[in-house]
Amino acid sequence: MGAVFEGKGEGKEMSALSNVIFWIVVIPGTIIAGLVASWIVRKVSALVQWRVGPPFCQPLYDVMKLMGKEILVPRDGQRTVFIAAPLVGLAGVLVLSMMLLRITAAQTAFVGDIIVAIYLMVLPSLALILGSSASASPHAAIGTGREMKLVMGYELPLVLAFVVVIIKTGGQLNLATIAQNAPVLSVSGMLAFLVSLLCVQAKLGFVPFDIAESETEVASGVIMEYSGALLAVWKVMQTTMLVALPLFLVMVFLGGFGVSTVGAVAAGIGKYVLVLVLLILIKNTNPRLRIDQAMRFFWVYCGIALVAAVALAMIGDCYGIHWL
Amino acid sequence: MKALKKSVWVFHVNTGACNNCDIEIVNLLTPKFDVERFGIRLVGSPRHADALLVTGVGTRQAAKRLQEVYRQTAKPCVVFCMGACAGGTGIFEGAYHVAGPVDKIIKEVDPNAIIAYVPGCPPKPEAMISGVVKALAAI
Numbered sequence: 001m002g003a004v005f006e007g008k009g010e011g012k013e014m015s016a017l018s019n020v021i022f023w024i025v026v027i028p029g030t031i032i033a034g035l036v037a038s039w040i041v042r043k044v045s046a047l048v049q050w051r052v053g054p055p056f057c058q059p060l061y062d063v064m065k066l067m068g069k070e071i072l073v074p075r076d077g078q079r080t081v082f083i084a085a086p087l088v089g090l091a092g093v094l095v096l097s098m099m100l101l102r103i104t105a106a107q108t109a110f111v112g113d114i115i116v117a118i119y120l121m122v123l124p125s126l127a128l129i130l131g132s133s134a135s136a137s138p139h140a141a142i143g144t145g146r147e148m149k150l151v152m153g154y155e156l157p158l159v160l161a162f163v164v165v166i167i168k169t170g171g172q173l174n175l176a177t178i179a180q181n182a183p184v185l186s187v188s189g190m191l192a193f194l195v196s197l198l199c200v201q202a203k204l205g206f207v208p209f210d211i212a213e214s215e216t217e218v219a220s221g222v223i224m225e226y227s228g229a230l231l232a233v234w235k236v237m238q239t240t241m242l243v244a245l246p247l248f249l250v251m252v253f254l255g256g257f258g259v260s261t262v263g264a265v266a267a268g269i270g271k272y273v274l275v276l277v278l279l280i281l282i283k284n285t286n287p288r289l290r291i292d293q294a295m296r297f298f299w300v301y302c303g304i305a306l307v308a309a310v311a312l313a314m315i316g317d318c319y320g321i322h323w324l
Numbered sequence: 325m326k327a328l329k330k331s332v333w334v335f336h337v338n339t340g341a342c343n344n345c346d347i348e349i350v351n352l353l354t355p356k357f358d359v360e361r362f363g364i365r366l367v368g369s370p371r372h373a374d375a376l377l378v379t380g381v382g383t384r385q386a387a388k389r390l391q392e393v394y395r396q397t398a399k400p401c402v403v404f405c406m407g408a409c410a411g412g413t414g415i416f417e418g419a420y421h422v423a424g425p426v427d428k429i430i431k432e433v434d435p436n437a438i439i440a441y442v443p444g445c446p447p448k449p450e451a452m453i454s455g456v457v458k459a460l461a462a463i
Contacts, residue, residue, distance in 0.1 A: 042360070046355075046358070046360065049355040050355065051355045051356075051358040051360070052358055052361050053358070053360055053361065054360050054361060054363060055361070055363075057330075058330070058331065058363055061327045061330040061331040061363060062327075062331045062363070064327035064331075065327040065328050065330070065331045065374070068327065068328065068400075069374075069398040069399070069400070070398050070399050071398075072371055072396065072398055223369075223372075224368070224369040224371065225369075225371060226371065226372075227371040227372060227398035228398055231371075231372060
């Protein structure tokens, strides 16, 4: 890999050959990386619970098995939206992953791409809401309401956390230049990182915020009526989010994913695995919250923490105190 | 179909059991027996399931619901009759509330259903694991 990237520095364009290789490899690579990441989640959860856990190819077996089952569409459901929703969700997550991986590989970005990324991150949740409301089932309707409330809860703290980063890096809207600083090494940056970690936990649908897809409460709520290949698309969407969202957090808060040397790549992978392990540990040590507890958590506690973080960031920016 | 043997998602249906078999099934899904090694996972919706773990003798009220749940399970699927009651009415033979053992109820909906029996009152979790593995090897 080093030979492919030599001859270009930070901010220069990639050579034609590495460009072609990148665009061929990125979509299958993202999906495979998502399956590996979901195996890491299940294996680490198993080790934390003192058991063995699934074999390495288990997520692949799950997806292949689902492709072989029949697709049942509810009689009263809206067929078009029911079938289109998982595809829209997967498309949104794949575009987000492509964008982030492109920025990582080429170390260049465009102005305002952090806004595009925030916009694309809403698409999977929106697709879940649309798909479950097209399901014509009372359990799915409860799941829809809960997912909508959850999205309203965590979107604002997530955006505010990124505003903190934008203030700390001096008003840059370009992910490649943001990724060159490590805002987590300051007080406001650390607060924003912790809050955004919990918001990403909610977006991924992990405990304590897996309220919408709560298996035992509402019989799998949002994706209850899905089966077969459509369910496989939902599962692949959720595993691909496991690639895109921690990578986004690494680029915004932890100082990016450099590709210039082997050491930089190893450090980047280490940061990504650190974020993933934090998400897994939070997932395994917490019970599920109720939707009103979750909304109160995001609006009141995260809101206050973020207002403090924004204030500290602005004071630090005004007076040149970098550790605030 | 080869992947079906490596990844079995189960859904638990109680058609009027005394809860003994249900407790053993829930024991089975705890970290102590670690059925995730075999790819077995508990799911919350029959549409996601590959195997229905049916307990209890088929009562008259539960018979229609069991048939509806079976129709909603995405095929191909396997029905596991856990326990003596599900296998063949057990100690409730000839009682007023029995609508037939579980395999008779399922075969009314689908004569070609794949049904496996795990006897016991209640069957031990190890017996259930052995039954599931043997049934999957025989498909």
